[in-house]
Amino acid sequence: MAERSHPHEGQVVTVFRNRLREPALDAYAAELEVVAALARSMPGFVETKTFVAEDGERATVVTFADPDSHRAWRDHPRHREAQRHGISDYYSEYSIAVGTTSYASAFVRDDISS
Numbered sequence: 001m002a003e004r005s006h007p008h009e010g011q012v013v014t015v016f017r018n019r020l021r022e023p024a025l026d027a028y029a030a031e032l033e034v035v036a037a038l039a040r041s042m043p044g045f046v047e048t049k050t051f052v053a054e055d056g057e058r059a060t061v062v063t064f065a066d067p068d069s070h071r072a073w074r075d076h077p078r079h080r081e082a083q084r085h086g087i088s089d090y091y092s093e094y095s096i097a098v099g100t101t102s103y104a105s106a107f108v109r110d111d112i113s114s
Contacts, residue, residue, distance in 0.1 A: 044069020
């Protein structure tokens with residue numbers, strides 16, 4: 001199992017919900033590979049994870065350590081380019097919610113057999 005990151009106060013969390021257009025799936029996957037690698041290389045990147053619902057809606061949760069690192073990612077030219085492609089080519093709809101963590105807690109059971 002991959003090591004999990006625990007939330008911390010002050011982190012910036014983005015929830016990006018979207019639905020993809022069927023004709024765009026291959027092009028989206030190729031661009032996502034490039035952009036996700038770029039995000040992971042950014043200073044302050046914490047983690048990202050995508051979930052896909054039964055109805056096809058996707059939700060990606062992206063966490064950066066602080067507002068400055070989040071802004072650097074938000075404004076990165078290659079990320080901006082991908083956003084333009086999303087609007088013109090990939091998404092039938094999307095929404096973005098961004099917030100700064102004001103409270104954080106985590107629990108991990110060490111003995112998974114209990």
